[in-house]
Amino acid sequence: MKYSRQREAIKDFLMTRTDHPTAEAVYLSVRESNPKISLGTVYRNLSLLTSLGEIQKICCGDGVERYDANVAPHYHYHCTACGCVMDVPMDQVPTSKVLIGADFPEEVDGYTVLFHGTCRECRKKMEKSS
């Protein structure tokens, strides 16, 4: 694999963020330091970095994928009002064996946990407008 300035900029940007940006958001931000970059390149590198395990993809079911440079096991919280995604701070996360029980006969490589609800900020806004 060869070095690419674009790929490095994408990874660097993701490492500064804990809010799990979408491909579009990555594109808009990386473009500031790298005005010629194209959205296709962003997608190509995000999926390359994902398959290398350097970043992870988060799927919330709202039709947009998000990306996270933190690949250590952790849970996510998705606000169904504003769409924001945040990390759930936890000292450690159970192993899949513990969570799934010993009897499950399929091989498990890993797992994801996604909580959902309405975040404090959105609740505040809803109160105000009611």
Add this chain to the structure above:
Amino acid sequence: MKYSRQREAIKDFLMTRTDHPTAEAVYLSVRESNPKISLGTVYRNLSLLTSLGEIQKICCGDGVERYDANVAPHYHYHCTACGCVMDVPMDQVPTSKVLIGADFPEEVDGYTVLFHGTCRECRKKMEKSS
């Protein structure tokens, strides 16, 4: 809300299945008893039933949504080789409070857990072909 033969057929079909069909699969099957139904109607009713809480949508991150008539809390397993999705049989599932810890400050309405790996059938096939 008015009754519709199409909506009933969609829900009835989903209730006979534990394999979490995609919208396309629902369409292909419901069409057998209901040849005039359109894919748009299937999508409209799936999302209506989902927002009524009569079924649930499962997002595995492979670009296709799946649907499940079992809305009781349970976990899913996704085979990343064949794409199949199965239920994880468990007597009961922890509450979100237990899983997330008491300190998390956001309101949680619910959560999803998705395990992933290569299912037995796919592993068998991989052995054979190697």
Add this chain to the structure above:
DNA sequence: GTGTTTGCAAACAATTTGCAGAATT
């Protein structure tokens, strides 16, 4: 030089939507 990566634009796949007519109440 060779092989990988890029920018661009076109292609794609899944889902949503507008609308006139059909079905339900």
Add this chain to the structure above:
DNA sequence: AATTCTGCAAATTGTTTGCAAACAC
């Protein structure tokens, strides 16, 4: 009769891909 739902087709959205030129080694 009023309203909701449908089929159809076109539109939209997020993502992927083909290709010639640019870049890394």
